[in-house]
Amino acid sequence: MTTDLTVAAWPGLTPRLLRTEAETLADYTTAGGYGPLDDPHELLDTVTASGLLGRGGAAFPLAVKLRTVRDNGHDAGGAVVIANGEEGEPASVKDRWLLRNRPHAVLDGLRLAAGIIAADRAVVYVSDAAAAHCVQHALGELSDEFGSTAVELVTVAPGYVAGEETAAVHVVNGGPAKPTDKPPRPFEEGVDGLPTLISNVETLTHLAYLHQHGAAEFRSVGTGDSPGTFLATITGAGRPPALYELPHGVAFADLLTLHGVSPAKVSGALMGGYFAGLLNRDILGATLDHETVRGLGSGLGCGAISILTDDCPVAVAAAVLAYFDRENAGQCGSCFNGTAAMAAVATALRDGEATEDDVARLRRWSVVLRGRGACATLDGAANVAASLLAQFLDVVQRHLDNSCRTCKSAAFTAMRPYEVERLEAVMAV
Numbered sequence: 001m002t003t004d005l006t007v008a009a010w011p012g013l014t015p016r017l018l019r020t021e022a023e024t025l026a027d028y029t030t031a032g033g034y035g036p037l038d039d040p041h042e043l044l045d046t047v048t049a050s051g052l053l054g055r056g057g058a059a060f061p062l063a064v065k066l067r068t069v070r071d072n073g074h075d076a077g078g079a080v081v082i083a084n085g086e087e088g089e090p091a092s093v094k095d096r097w098l099l100r101n102r103p104h105a106v107l108d109g110l111r112l113a114a115g116i117i118a119a120d121r122a123v124v125y126v127s128d129a130a131a132a133h134c135v136q137h138a139l140g141e142l143s144d145e146f147g148s149t150a151v152e153l154v155t156v157a158p159g160y161v162a163g164e165e166t167a168a169v170h171v172v173n174g175g176p177a178k179p180t181d182k183p184p185r186p187f188e189e190g191v192d193g194l195p196t197l198i199s200n201v202e203t204l205t206h207l208a209y210l211h212q213h214g215a216a217e218f219r220s221v222g223t224g225d226s227p228g229t230f231l232a233t234i235t236g237a238g239r240p241p242a243l244y245e246l247p248h249g250v251a252f253a254d255l256l257t258l259h260g261v262s263p264a265k266v267s268g269a270l271m272g273g274y275f276a277g278l279l280n281r282d283i284l285g286a287t288l289d290h291e292t293v294r295g296l297g298s299g300l301g302c303g304a305i306s307i308l309t310d311d312c313p314v315a316v317a318a319a320v321l322a323y324f325d326r327e328n329a330g331q332c333g334s335c336f337n338g339t340a341a342m343a344a345v346a347t348a349l350r351d352g353e354a355t356e357d358d359v360a361r362l363r364r365w366s367v368v369l370r371g372r373g374a375c376a377t378l379d380g381a382a383n384v385a386a387s388l389l390a391q392f393l394d395v396v397q398r399h400l401d402n403s404c405r406t407c408k409s410a411a412f413t414a415m416r417p418y419e420v421e422r423l424e425a426v427m428a429v
Helices: 025-030 040-050 062-076 094-101 103-117 129-141 165-172 201-218 252-259 281-285 290-295 313-327 333-350 356-368 377-391 393-400 405-410
Strands: 006-009 080-084 121-126 150-155 196-200 229-236 242-247 268-271 277-279 304-308
Touching: 025 103, 040 062, 040 103, 040 201, 062 103, 062 196, 080 103, 080 165, 080 201, 094 103, 094 129, 094 201, 094 229, 103 121, 103 129, 103 150, 103 196, 103 201, 121 129, 121 165, 129 150, 165 196, 196 201, 229 252, 242 252, 252 281, 268 281, 268 313, 277 313, 277 377, 304 313, 313 333, 313 377, 313 393, 313 405, 333 356, 333 377, 333 393, 356 377, 356 393, 377 393
Parallel strands: 006 242, 080 121, 080 196, 121 150, 229 304
Antiparallel strands: 229 242, 268 277, 268 304
């Protein structure tokens, strides 16, 4: 089943990333895009001053990544940059939307990143067929914007682990979309053995905005530690999904109002796609910035937030853990077995068949299994399990007593919880 996607900017915000229509090269250059990169060092200083954090999930400072790969590339005799548009989180849609609707902004950010790190090669890495088509068309419109940097499009079959940074490197190097052991990390040794910058496409689009408008304008919205805007995919609560451009620091309660959801009906939220775990009603008093959400024991991640109203948190956790069990790379025993074990307990709990001992095992696994796989899939599963037990202990107890009326009547059993499938939309500015 597909549903329409609402795309809108925060009321009163002049959109930075969203626009009403898919852009052409003429649109983008007329608005100031593809301006000359006169001084890569000066742009790097601008990125540092802006405080731009990565929008792929980890919120790592972009300036640090750029500087590290640039310096490593000087020593290695070259560098590579990858625009990562393989959106593995089913509850997120922002990267596909940008690639389909703002491919030139993404490519401009890629061009600028390549210039800063003196990359010989630039790659756009995607799995969405429509996004790949739009990027290929946009590349065909370009002439010498990338200078001597070779730029190419690499496609991959979609999958949760396919967007992991070492999996992306593996694919570009001709291998399967499987994460590899670290070290070395891509910034040390990536594509063709060269230091490689892997940056989310939203992050690169913000870089293009920075190049045009500067650090002060970038920081004119947001908070001190979470400057600028971010794209938030909002699902759940029985509402059609939406993609909003929000200033960091907006109140979650105000977002509910924008989205048409009564706070009285909200029991919590699934944060950061599937990775950052569950939060209870404490989220109603929070603002959406990294420092505040981190203080609640969760994270903004890729900006995907699923609002829980009628769906039981235990059933949601069971569905997400079952997804991790199906989608793990199958190459690390701790992850292969750990996700299966946690999914089995959560499913038994949902069905009123788990025991106190089962819950104790789930709690222990959520601690001891962290950091054991080649990628962060097992960490994501541990986050979901740990947050369920920490945030919804009363609901867990009802399931131990087999007294959850919600799950007895119609348990939430989605294969890909809160998935966003369709992107046709008109933006409401």
